[in-house]
Amino acid sequence: MSTNETHVEAAESLNVLLATQQVIKEALNRLGYGDDLYNLLSQPLRTLTVRFPVTMDDGSVKVFTGYRAQHNDAVGPTKGGIRLHPDVNEEEIQALSMWMSVKCGIADLPYGGGKGGIVCDPRDMSFAEIERLSRAYVRAISQIVGPAKDIPAPDVFSNSQNMAWMFDEYSRIRESDSPGFITGKPVVLGGSVGRERATARGVAICIDEACRVKGIQLSGARVVVQGFGNAGSYLAKYMKDAGALVVGISDAYGALYQPNGLDVDELLERRDSFGSVTKLYRDTITNKELLELPCDILVPAAIENQITTDNASNIQASIVVEAANGPTTMAATDILDRRGVLVVPDVLGNSGGVIVSYFEWVQNNQGYYWSDSEVDTNLSRVLQRSFSAVYAASQKYSVNMRLAAYIVGVQRMAEAARWRGWV
Numbered sequence: 001m002s003t004n005e006t007h008v009e010a011a012e013s014l015n016v017l018l019a020t021q022q023v024i025k026e027a028l029n030r031l032g033y034g035d036d037l038y039n040l041l042s043q044p045l046r047t048l049t050v051r052f053p054v055t056m057d058d059g060s061v062k063v064f065t066g067y068r069a070q071h072n073d074a075v076g077p078t079k080g081g082i083r084l085h086p087d088v089n090e091e092e093i094q095a096l097s098m099w100m101s102v103k104c105g106i107a108d109l110p111y112g113g114g115k116g117g118i119v120c121d122p123r124d125m126s127f128a129e130i131e132r133l134s135r136a137y138v139r140a141i142s143q144i145v146g147p148a149k150d151i152p153a154p155d156v157f158s159n160s161q162n163m164a165w166m167f168d169e170y171s172r173i174r175e176s177d178s179p180g181f182i183t184g185k186p187v188v189l190g191g192s193v194g195r196e197r198a199t200a201r202g203v204a205i206c207i208d209e210a211c212r213v214k215g216i217q218l219s220g221a222r223v224v225v226q227g228f229g230n231a232g233s234y235l236a237k238y239m240k241d242a243g244a245l246v247v248g249i250s251d252a253y254g255a256l257y258q259p260n261g262l263d264v265d266e267l268l269e270r271r272d273s274f275g276s277v278t279k280l281y282r283d284t285i286t287n288k289e290l291l292e293l294p295c296d297i298l299v300p301a302a303i304e305n306q307i308t309t310d311n312a313s314n315i316q317a318s319i320v321v322e323a324a325n326g327p328t329t330m331a332a333t334d335i336l337d338r339r340g341v342l343v344v345p346d347v348l349g350n351s352g353g354v355i356v357s358y359f360e361w362v363q364n365n366q367g368y369y370w371s372d373s374e375v376d377t378n379l380s381r382v383l384q385r386s387f388s389a390v391y392a393a394s395q396k397y398s399v400n401m402r403l404a405a406y407i408v409g410v411q412r413m414a415e416a417a418r419w420r421g422w423v
Contacts, residue, residue: 016095016304016326023330024098027406028414030397036423037414041101044069044094050140054132064120064133068141069097070150071113074416077148078114079104079354079361081155081184082137082162084130088117099325102409103351106386109358112413114150116141122157123274134162135169142173147180147365153357154184157274159230160196164189180364183357192360194375195353200234201376202352202383203323204242206344207297209387210319214342219243222259222295224317226250226287227302229275231323231350233268235299240264248290250302254278255290292316300327307332315341322346330402337400345402347409348390355382 021042028038047069053061067090070078080100093115100113118137122130144150154163163184170181179190187193194201211218223239225232228251236246245261251271256262256278271277278284291298291306292314300306301323307315312328312335320336321344322328328336328343336343356379363369370378386408394404417423 017091019330020095020098023406024410026403027410030407031411033414040417040423044071044097046070047094048144052136052140054136056129057126064118066118066137067093068116069093071097071101072413073112074420075112075413076110078150079111080114081153082116082158083155084118084120084122084157086121088119093117099347101413102347102406103354105409105412106348106405107351107355107382116152131165134165138166138169147178151361152182160184160186180361183360190364192356192363193372195356195360197234198356199231199350199353200238203235203321203349204238205380205383206321206349206387210342210344214318216296221297222247223297224248224293224295225299225301226290228271228277232301236264247295248293250287250290251276251278254284255287256281257285257293300324312336322349333400333402343401345405348386348405352379355379
């Protein structure tokens with residue numbers, strides 16, 4: 001690769017909006033759609049930027065910035081999480097809303113994609129400050145969200161408690177109980193059983209399907225999980241219970257490696273609420289070293305741009321299943337694909353969360369709630385069907401699984417827009 005090509009790849013990997021637009025354009029081209037449809041889908045229909053004051057514990061008032069992007073509602077109301085993170089920015093939220101549209105299209109859900117975020121670091125805030133922040137954000141966006149408009153959910157550094165506060169605040173504003181306004185709620189407030197572990201369960205199902213395609217036996221397989229937050233920790237437990245050897249895990253502070261398998265139960269017991277555990281151990285390695293460990297299955301479950309042209313040739317896994325959003329660049333995906341590595345992209349691999357969020361919304365609308373086994377059975381059914389559709393598209397169009405996922409994911413949205421007469 002030339003120096004110029006390296007610079008181009010690096011720029012694209014950092015600009016998630018540009019990278020997303022490019023793969024959507026390629027998917028639409030493969031399907032035979034014209035530029036008019038790309039122009040419609042290349043940006044969210046709406047992006048709201050809000051600024052709102054929050055009283056801090058010391059009595060001072062701090063003004064926070066938040067965003068809510070609604071990519072496309074041709075299929076139905078938009079759907080997507082709210083992340084609380086210091087690096088949140090408008091372009092990232094817009095790109096993530098587009099990814100949500102693709103996820104919903106792959107899973108055949110009656111949604112378009114949405115996404116929200118607040119620029120903050122909840123790790124440096126008290127419980128009471130986070131509550132006031134959550135309620136203030138909902139007040140700021142209340143006019144554009146709702147059970148038939150745009151349905152939020154948890155995301156990075158937000159959880160069922162945040163959703164409970166937001167649900168309560170929205171119900172106060174509307175002067176009626178509105179459980180379908182938001183998903184990821186506690187079960188006692190209309191949440192679905194299985195929602196907290198849904199992303200990890202979905203990744204585990206995709207790993208099963210990928211192993212079937214590659215002819216790998218999961219029992220005894222070596223698994224590396226980058227990230228030990230909600231998705232990564234639950235997944236490590238699923239893999240251990242399935243008989244796999246979890247040989248490596250990581251968090252923001254480092255990584256642990258044990259070729260004979262880590263004690264997952266001990267790690268789960270010792271992790272803190274943000275998924276940190278490695279700082280309690282002396283013998284650690286770097287996240288960079290973790291990604292290149294010998295293993296059968298690699299699961300990036302942390303942050304974006306972890307597998308790039310710099311390390312794609314050193315990845316030793318046969319299967320990469322993305323639990324994080326955007327952990328592998330397009331150029332790195334091409335390298336892995338040429339090497340015979342099966343990459344299950346984020347828009348398929350981590351879609352368990354939005355699928356069970358849809359189940360929660362359905363249960364709220366019906367006023368009838370499902371059992372654990374019903375949720376798991378339906379999640380398996382939807383994800384197995386989704387995986388099969390994406391894999392079939394990869395074979396039909398002779399493309400990697402990432403582009404195939406976008407081909408499957410944008411088609412329903414494109415047809416809905418066409419039937420509505422938007423293009």
